[in-house]
Amino acid sequence: MAENYILECKGISKAFGGTQALKDVQLQVRPGEVHALLGENGAGKSTLMKIVIGLYHQDSGSMVFDGKPYQAKGPVDAIKSGISMIHQELNPEPHLTIADSIFLKREDTNGIFLNKRRQNERTQKILDDFGFPYPATTLIRELKLADVQMVEIIRAVSTNAKMIIMDEPTSSLDEQETQHLFRVIRDLKAKGVAIIYISHRMAEIYEICDTVSVFRDGQYIATAPLKEVTNDDLIAMMVGRRVENLFPKVDCPIGDVVFKAEHLTGTGFEDINFEVHAGEILGLSGLVGSGRSETMRAIFGIDSYTSGKMYLNGKEFTRKNASDSIRQGVCMVNEDRKNFGLCLYRSIRENTSLPSLPERQRGLLLNQAREKKEVEEVSNTLLLKAASIEHNAYSLSGGNQQKVVIAKWIMASPKLLIMDEPTRGVDVGAKAEIYTLMCKFAAQGMAIIMVSSELPEVMGMSDRVLVYHEGHISGEFYRKDIVSGEVTQEVILSAAFGVS
Amino acid sequence: MASSPQKLKSYSKEDRIRSLLGQYGIGLVLVIMMIVIAIMEPRFLTLGNIINVATQISINGLLCYGLCLCITTGGIDLTVGAQLALTSCIIGQTMTNMGWPAFMAILAGVGVATLFGFIDGVLIAKFNMFPFVVTLSMQLVIRGLSQVITGGRAVMLTNAWFTGIYSNKLFGIPMPIIIFIVVTIIMYLMLHWTKFGRYIFAVGGNVNAAIASGVSRFWVIVGVYTISGVLAGLASMIYTSKTGSAQSNIGVGYETDAIAAAVLGGTSFAGGIATIPGCVLGIFIIGLIYNGMNMIGVSSYYQSIVKGLIIIGAVMLDMVMNRNKH
Numbered sequence: 042m043a044e045n046y047i048l049e050c051k052g053i054s055k056a057f058g059g060t061q062a063l064k065d066v067q068l069q070v071r072p073g074e075v076h077a078l079l080g081e082n083g084a085g086k087s088t089l090m091k092i093v094i095g096l097y098h099q100d101s102g103s104m105v106f107d108g109k110p111y112q113a114k115g116p117v118d119a120i121k122s123g124i125s126m127i128h129q130e131l132n133p134e135p136h137l138t139i140a141d142s143i144f145l146k147r148e149d150t151n152g153i154f155l156n157k158r159r160q161n162e163r164t165q166k167i168l169d170d171f172g173f174p175y176p177a178t179t180l181i182r183e184l185k186l187a188d189v190q191m192v193e194i195i196r197a198v199s200t201n202a203k204m205i206i207m208d209e210p211t212s213s214l215d216e217q218e219t220q221h222l223f224r225v226i227r228d229l230k231a232k233g234v235a236i237i238y239i240s241h242r243m244a245e246i247y248e249i250c251d252t253v254s255v256f257r258d259g260q261y262i263a264t265a266p267l268k269e270v271t272n273d274d275l276i277a278m279m280v281g282r283r284v285e286n287l288f289p290k291v292d293c294p295i296g297d298v299v300f301k302a303e304h305l306t307g308t309g310f311e312d313i314n315f316e317v318h319a320g321e322i323l324g325l326s327g328l329v330g331s332g333r334s335e336t337m338r339a340i341f342g343i344d345s346y347t348s349g350k351m352y353l354n355g356k357e358f359t360r361k362n363a364s365d366s367i368r369q370g371v372c373m374v375n376e377d378r379k380n381f382g383l384c385l386y387r388s389i390r391e392n393t394s395l396p397s398l399p400e401r402q403r404g405l406l407l408n409q410a411r412e413k414k415e416v417e418e419v420s421n422t423l424l425l426k427a428a429s430i431e432h433n434a435y436s437l438s439g440g441n442q443q444k445v446v447i448a449k450w451i452m453a454s455p456k457l458l459i460m461d462e463p464t465r466g467v468d469v470g471a472k473a474e475i476y477t478l479m480c481k482f483a484a485q486g487m488a489i490i491m492v493s494s495e496l497p498e499v500m501g502m503s504d505r506v507l508v509y510h511e512g513h514i515s516g517e518f519y520r521k522d523i524v525s526g527e528v529t530q531e532v533i534l535s536a537a538f539g540v541s
Numbered sequence: 542m543a544s545s546p547q548k549l550k551s552y553s554k555e556d557r558i559r560s561l562l563g564q565y566g567i568g569l570v571l572v573i574m575m576i577v578i579a580i581m582e583p584r585f586l587t588l589g590n591i592i593n594v595a596t597q598i599s600i601n602g603l604l605c606y607g608l609c610l611c612i613t614t615g616g617i618d619l620t621v622g623a624q625l626a627l628t629s630c631i632i633g634q635t636m637t638n639m640g641w642p643a644f645m646a647i648l649a650g651v652g653v654a655t656l657f658g659f660i661d662g663v664l665i666a667k668f669n670m671f672p673f674v675v676t677l678s679m680q681l682v683i684r685g686l687s688q689v690i691t692g693g694r695a696v697m698l699t700n701a702w703f704t705g706i707y708s709n710k711l712f713g714i715p716m717p718i719i720i721f722i723v724v725t726i727i728m729y730l731m732l733h734w735t736k737f738g739r740y741i742f743a744v745g746g747n748v749n750a751a752i753a754s755g756v757s758r759f760w761v762i763v764g765v766y767t768i769s770g771v772l773a774g775l776a777s778m779i780y781t782s783k784t785g786s787a788q789s790n791i792g793v794g795y796e797t798d799a800i801a802a803a804v805l806g807g808t809s810f811a812g813g814i815a816t817i818p819g820c821v822l823g824i825f826i827i828g829l830i831y832n833g834m835n836m837i838g839v840s841s842y843y844q845s846i847v848k849g850l851i852i853i854g855a856v857m858l859d860m861v862m863n864r865n866k867h
Contacts, residue, residue: 343753364755373753381753384746386813395743396754398736406734449754 046105047072047204047235048093048124053102055088062088063099066261068254070204075226075236077246077267080256080279081534082329082494086239089256090206094119094126107203117146125197126206127190135182140164142181143196167199171225187218194225204235211245212330223249241328243272243538255279272540273531280496280530288501289473291480292520295321295504299488300353300371300457302336307346309335310512317457317488322479324503325492327537331509333492334376337459341373342366343381354456367396370456374446374463376492378439382446385435389427390416392434392445397453419448424474440471447478458482461492476502496530508536515539566858567805567822570851574826578833585836592715596707598828599717600625602821603776604799605806606728607658607769609820612803613745614765615812616665616672621773621799623683624654625792628777630687633696633787636703643703651774657683658770662763687789696787706782717779724772729817741765746813801848802827805855826851 048070055063063085070076078086091097093104095113104111106122113119116126134142140161141148149160164177173191181189190210197205211219226236226249238250246253247267255262255278262278296319305313310332317323325333339346342360351358353369360366366373375381383392393416394401401412416430423444427437434445443463450458463479464472479502483489493499499506500523508516516536522528579586604621611618628650636646657679664675698704709716732738743751744761752758781787806823808815830851834844 341753362755362757363753364757367755375753380747381749384743384750384813386811387742387746391739391742395739395751395756398739402736406730407736407739409734 044069045072046070047107048111049105050089050093051103051105053089053092053099053104055092055097055099061259063092063259066102066256066259068261069264070235070237071252072203072235073230073233074251075230075238075249077250077253078237078239078256079241079246079253079275081496083258084256084279085259086256087208088259090126090208090237090239093206094124120146120197120200120202123201123203124206125200125202125204126208127193127197127210128208135180137181138178139168139175139181139184139192140177142192143167143199145196147200167195171195171198186213187215187221190214190222191225194222198229198234202234204237205229206237206239208239209241210238211240211242219245241538243275243540272535272538276531276534276538276540280534288498289477289480290322290502291484292504293320293480293484295319296486298352298355300340300358300490301351302340303350303352305336305339305346305349305351307335307339307344307349310339310509313349313514315507315514317490319486319488320483321504322483322489322491322502324499324506325490325509326494326496326499326506326533327509327515329494331537332512333509334461335512336509337373337461337490337492340366341371341459343373343375367453367455368399370454371459372396372450372453372455372457373459374450374461376461376465378442378446378466383434383442386433389420389425389430389432389434389437389445393419393430393449393452396449415452416448419452420444423448423451423478438468438471440467440474443467443471443475447475451482455487457488457490459490459492462494463491464493464495464498496533500528500530500533506533508533510537510539567807567819567826567855570805570855570858571822571826571829574829574833578829578837582833582836585833590832590836592718594825594828594832595718595721596715597832598824599721600776600780601795601798601802601827602721602824603724603772603779604795605802605820605824606724606817607765607772608796608799609803609806609808609815609817610732610741610765611672611769612800612808612810613741613812613815614762615745615748616762616765617676617800618658618661618766618769619673619676619796620657620661620680620683621769621776622792622795623680623687624657624770624773625777625780625795626789627657627683627687627690628654628774629781629787629791630690630696630789631787632703632778632781633698634690636700637696637698637787643700646703647778650777651771654774654777655767655770658767658773659763661770662766665766666759666762684789691787691789693789698781698785698787704782704785707779708782717783720775720779724775725817725821732815732817737761737764742813742815744812798827801852805852826855 046069048068050066050068053063053066066085066089068089080086088097092099093113095115095118106124111122113122113124137145143164144160149156149163161177168175168177173195175184175188181192184192194205210222214222229236238246240246250267252264253267253270253275254264255275257279298316299319301316302313313336315323327333335344338344340351342363342365353371358369358371360369379385390413394412398407401407413430420427420430425444425448426441434442437445447463460479464475467475479489479491491499491502504520506518506523507514516533518528518533584590607621608618631650631653632646635641635649636643641649661675661679664670665672706716711719732741740751740756740761743754743756744758748758780791802823803820804810804823805826806816806819806821808820827848830848831844834847839847
């Protein structure tokens with residue numbers, strides 16, 4: 042049966058360097074349907090959408106849009122063809138008026154000069170049709186975030202979009218605003234506009250979407266009408282079965298409580314309670330933005346928290362800033378190596394010793410001979426592959442750069458080491474080495490918190506797993522249950538998606 | 542893992558030569574300049590002239606170190622020329638018109654310059670204002686203040702001890718050179734052998750990583766601008782002693798030569814890269830451009846053009862030599 046599709050992607054593949062982001066992926070969207078894309082972070086949803094709007098070009102595969110072969114050269118081209126995307130992070134120019142924003146890149150002109158008056162009048166008519174209660178001359182920066190998003194949607198509709206892609210549109214909306222958005226989506230649907238809806242919120246997907254396509258590890262898994270699939274089906278599709286055995290987890294005796302958080306609350310997380318013991322690797326799972334990293338940054342002192350208490354070795358732990366935390370033995374490997382980890386144009390030696398310089402003073406000056414010796418020792422322990430510790434961090438591969446970041450915290454001899462995505466952008470070999478090191482540090486009595494978006498990593502390396510969902514801890518699982526198979530990837534992912 | 546050996550291979554012989562040239566290329570420029578000037582004017586290489594050059598460069602030298610630190614943290618200090626005038630006016634006013642002892646007058650002058658450096662630092666670090674804007678404005682404030690203090694008139698300085706700062710010699714070496722050498726050693730130790738120096742590089746290299754490593758951005762920034770203030774004050778002391786008069790219109794454009802010397806010496810405007818030995822070379826090159834061209838009779842109009850071209854050429858050389866870095 043020949044179906045009538047507005048968008049049909051066939052056999053799309055895309056690689057970035059050595060990473061295959063999309064492998065022979067397909068997607069079929071009908072006119073007038075709300076089509077959900079579902080998958081873990083990095084499953085390939087966003088990459089596929091960026092190919093659709095022409096931000097990336099696929100290595101192979103083809104697309105048909107509205108019955109014609111389709112290939113966008115860029116977002117402007119896509120808009121001309123009838124596809125608009127509303128991005129997760131909205132970035133309209135704050136100093137433009139609503140009218141300017143809606144007519145951006147297709148301004149109403151008399152030859153050279155803008156016809157502001159006519160443009161404003163036309164915008165006002167569109168806004169009135171939408172029931173949007175602002176004059177066309179309002180500046181974007183005067184609008185609430187939800188209204189800015191609405192302007193983006195109005196712009197998409199005013200370009201006669203036949204399909205609108207919404208990437209996490211509700212992430213910054215409250216309940217009422219979300220409901221308003223859904224009303225708009227239903228109106229659009231009634232007009233025959235197709236919506237691709239990317240979200241991690243299952244309840245919303247069930248509320249507003251008709252069809253769902255699931256992706257996993259850059260592969261297309263299945264498409265189904267939402268009426269016919271359950272939560273559990275979807276979770277199972279997202280997880281699949283991955284056979285990976287690169288986790289050299291060594292169990293070591295777990296000692297006293299090193300760190301304890303009580304009712305910790307701040308931006309992006311609420312009422313967080315947990316403790317971590319000496320020799321324990323505590324895994325933090327959950328989706329990006331669920332509050333894991335936010336909590337860790339607040340503990341370490343890069344961000345702040347509003348209420349709650351923390352204890353280190355039984356004593357209350359307070360810190361003014363990161364320097365304070367380091368002095369007390371709380372260190373953090375940041376998830377963003379380039380921005381928060383290294384000074385790329387300084388030497389490995391300088392990078393490694395930076396947090397622990399106060400301990401390397403001799404009188405007023407630094408004891409550079411000792412510094413050199415100690416950096417060399419820790420580099421050898423970490424199997425750092427560099428010709429010399431005097432080379433710039435820039436000259437190293439991703440895996441070795443990560444080792445330098447880890448080395449600098451090991452030099453500071455932490456009691457609690459927080460590792461946010463410790464193996465991001467690291468090749469398989471170096472990954473295994475980093476895992477081995479983590480076990481070694483734990484065996485020395487260090488308490489380790491590992492934040493990770495990779496489920497196999499969390500399950501393979503943690504003595505205990507805490508799962509975050511929308512700023513709360515939604516599940517706690519123990520290694521023995523994971524090893525016995527009682528706690529599966531499905532169970533953890535269900536907790537991450539807030540499905541009980 | 543597989544990629545690591547390849548990474549190491551990139552440090553080939555060619556790279557090593559280039560890195561050596563990158564490090565010492567400026568020294569080469571200096572040597573070539575000296576040879577060319579010496580061939581055209583043999584008097585250039587006499588001990589007398591070399592001491593003369595060294596004495597003259599001490600003022601720009603002190604300013605250059607301050608600029609070097611500020612630039613390395615990713616900023617700039619445009620106040621140094623005006624600071625020169627203010628310190629000079631305070632010294633003149635307190636010593637000649639108020640009868641303070643020379644030492645106290647110097648302390649007051651350098652102290653005020655230090656205070657202004659501190660204020661610059663606080664405005665930049667605490668309120669996140671752009672260093673360019675802060676120091677451009679403060680420069681006007683400082684220059685105006687020095688005019689207010691002296692009423693725009695030159696104040697003569699006759700104190701023999703004070704004028705001796707420029708003309709006296711110790712073991713046959715003029716005092717300005719001794720001051721310059723002492724400051725150079727202190728700056729070298731500070732930047733390359735102390736925690737504070739490392740923090741300067743870290744803040745300039747990657748401020749987020751520095752903060753996440755426990756470095757206080759505030760104190761590093763306040764520190765470098767304060768040091769720049771101290772050095773401008775000391776430079777003013779030498780300058781005022783040399784001319785024997787305190788004037789509010791001195792030091793105009795001095796920041797240009799100081800920046801030029803720092804940049805020639807390999808200080809990167811991208812931040813996080815600088816060396817004191819490099820700055821010394823840059824300071825000498827700027828000094829030689831003046832002295833050498835005066836000796837071979839190039840008019841000051843052309844000197845300015847040549848200076849500009851040499852700076853562009855040297856920076857271009859640096860970019861080519863260190864292209865891996867940028």
